[in-house]
Amino acid sequence: MGALGAQARRGIAVFGAHGQLGRVLARALAPLGPVHALxxxxxxxxxxxxxHAAVGCLMPGVIVNASAYTAVDRAESECDAARRVNSEAPGFLADAAAAAGAWLVHYSTDYVFDGRKGEPYGEGDPTAPLNVYGATKRVGEEAVLTRPIVAFVLRTSWLYDREGRNFFSTVKRLAAAGPLRIVADQYGTPTSAMALAEATCAILRHPGAARLGGLYHAACEGETSWHGFARAIVGALGARVEVAPITTAEYPTAARRPAYSVLDCGLLKERFGIALPPWERALADVLRNGA
Ligand SMILES: NC(=O)c1ccc[n+]([C@@H]2O[C@H](COP(=O)([O-])OP(=O)(O)OC[C@H]3O[C@@H](n4cnc5c(N)ncnc54)[C@H](OP(=O)(O)O)[C@@H]3O)[C@@H](O)[C@H]2O)c1
Known part of the structure; x- marks a missing residue:
C-alpha cells in the first residue's frame, strides 16, 4: 500500500461535509478510507x-476542507464572517493537519482573478480579486500553501450539483415558472461537484501525491457563458422556455465578478495525468444521475 494507503487508513475528515461539494466528497472518498463527515x-x-479539538480527537491521515463562506454578494457586507471562514479557518486546519501529520485538501476559486486576461488563467498568473469573496479566498490559499504540510489547493469554478443552492438548481426551478433572462457576457467553466470529487480522489490515490502538493487548477474542460450554461441545462431538461441573453449591466449585483475566469488545468494533467471531463459531459452525468 502506497503513501495514501497509510494516510487514508487513519481516516479522512471532511469539514463542511453538508455543503454541495462536501456531501459528494464524503461519498466519493469512502473507498479510500473511513470518512468522518463534519x-x-x-x-x-x-x-x-x-x-484542533476535532482533529486531535479523530487524528485523521487526510483532512478535506469543503467548508467556505460562498455567498458572493452577501460577503460584500459581511466581510468579517467571510474572512473568518475563507481566510482564517484554512490556516487553523493547516496547523491542525501539521500537528496530526495529516495531508490537507483545500478548495479555492476562479474569482481570485479579475478576468481581464482574456485567455485561460494558469496557477502562476497574478491574482487580483474583484470582490470580498475572492479576496478572502486568496488569503486562505496562502494560509495553506505556506504551512509545512502535504497540501493540495484546488482552484475550481462555477461549481454545481443537482442539490443545494447553485446556478443549476436555480435555473431548473425558474425554468418551470417562465422565460429566463441570463447574463451572457461573463465566461467561465461549469464544474460539477462529482467531477471535482473524482479528481480529488484521483489526486490522493496518485503514487507520487506525497511529493506533489501545491496549487492546482481543477475545473471541467471548455468554456461558456452563464447564458450558455442555462441554455444547456434547459435543453437537457427538455424544458420549452425562452432563455434571453442579457448583459452584466442589466443584472446589477453587490459583488463585481470577472468577465472571463476560465482556468487552465494543464498542470494537473501534466503532474498527475488527471483531467476533469468537458463541462457538457459532466452536466449530462449529473442529469443521468437523477436531476
Ligand atoms: N459554489 C461555487 O460556485 C464555487 C466556485 C468556485 C469555488 N468554490 C469553492 O468550492 C468549495 C466548496 O463550495 P460549495 O459550493 O460546496 O459551498 P457550499 O455549498 O456553500 O458549502 C459550504 C459549506 O461550508 C459550511 N460552512 C460555512 N461556514 C462554516 C463554518 N464556520 N464552519 C463549518 N462549516 C461552515 C456551510 O454550512 P452552513 O450552510 O451551515 O453555513 C456549507 O455546508 C469552497 O471552497 C468554495 O469556495 C465554489
Whole structure:
C-alpha cells in the first residue's frame, strides 16, 4: 500500500461535509478510507480551538476542507464572517493537519482573478480579486500553501450539483415558472461537484501525491457563458422556455465578478495525468444521475 494507503487508513475528515461539494466528497472518498463527515454544527472551522479539538480527537491521515463562506454578494457586507471562514479557518486546519501529520485538501476559486486576461488563467498568473469573496479566498490559499504540510489547493469554478443552492438548481426551478433572462457576457467553466470529487480522489490515490502538493487548477474542460450554461441545462431538461441573453449591466449585483475566469488545468494533467471531463459531459452525468 502506497503513501495514501497509510494516510487514508487513519481516516479522512471532511469539514463542511453538508455543503454541495462536501456531501459528494464524503461519498466519493469512502473507498479510500473511513470518512468522518463534519458539518457546520459538528465543528465551526472559524473556531481555532474547535478545529484542533476535532482533529486531535479523530487524528485523521487526510483532512478535506469543503467548508467556505460562498455567498458572493452577501460577503460584500459581511466581510468579517467571510474572512473568518475563507481566510482564517484554512490556516487553523493547516496547523491542525501539521500537528496530526495529516495531508490537507483545500478548495479555492476562479474569482481570485479579475478576468481581464482574456485567455485561460494558469496557477502562476497574478491574482487580483474583484470582490470580498475572492479576496478572502486568496488569503486562505496562502494560509495553506505556506504551512509545512502535504497540501493540495484546488482552484475550481462555477461549481454545481443537482442539490443545494447553485446556478443549476436555480435555473431548473425558474425554468418551470417562465422565460429566463441570463447574463451572457461573463465566461467561465461549469464544474460539477462529482467531477471535482473524482479528481480529488484521483489526486490522493496518485503514487507520487506525497511529493506533489501545491496549487492546482481543477475545473471541467471548455468554456461558456452563464447564458450558455442555462441554455444547456434547459435543453437537457427538455424544458420549452425562452432563455434571453442579457448583459452584466442589466443584472446589477453587490459583488463585481470577472468577465472571463476560465482556468487552465494543464498542470494537473501534466503532474498527475488527471483531467476533469468537458463541462457538457459532466452536466449530462449529473442529469443521468437523477436531476
Ligand atoms: N459554489 C461555487 O460556485 C464555487 C466556485 C468556485 C469555488 N468554490 C469553492 O468550492 C468549495 C466548496 O463550495 P460549495 O459550493 O460546496 O459551498 P457550499 O455549498 O456553500 O458549502 C459550504 C459549506 O461550508 C459550511 N460552512 C460555512 N461556514 C462554516 C463554518 N464556520 N464552519 C463549518 N462549516 C461552515 C456551510 O454550512 P452552513 O450552510 O451551515 O453555513 C456549507 O455546508 C469552497 O471552497 C468554495 O469556495 C465554489
Amino acid at each position: 458539518g457546520h454544527a459538528d465543528c465551526d472551522v472559524g473556531d481555532e480551538e474547535a478545529v
